[in-house]
Amino acid sequence: MTTFRHLDIPTLQAWLDDGRALALVDIRDPMSFAQGHIPASRRLDNDSVGAFLDETPAERPVVVVCYHGHSSQQAAAWLAGQGLAEVYSLDGGFTEWQLRHPDRVER
Structure with a gap:
């Protein structure tokens, strides 16, 4: 069975800085997402997950x-x-990202 891996914030920061091809998805509610999210992330919910799976190559790393x-x-x-072959859960979530990188939050 395929499972996910944990990802820490410094690693995600390095991947984004390196321009690594990945899909960054945010599962928080629409208002929270609108108030701030990691740049290049897209909001994912029950309505959009089908399209996301259709559009995302199975080998592309996905960070939730x-x-x-x-x-x-x-x-x-x-x-x-x-x-999806490579799926990660961001440890600390958006809350921790915002604490460490207040300058890297898109509104």
Whole structure:
């Protein structure tokens, strides 16, 4: 069974700085996402997940972001079960990202 991996914030920062091809998805509610999110991330919900799976190559790394890194684990496990090869849950979530990188938040 395919499962997800944990990703820490310094690693994600390095990947983004290196321009690594990845899909960054945010599963928080629409208002929270609108108030701030990691640049290049897209909001993912039950309505948009089908299109996301259709558009995303199975080999592209996917990083799932939530508030604190808890619900992203369930979402990451589910996405891995849909055939995506490399799925990560961001430890600490958007809350921790915003604390460490207030200058790297898109509104």
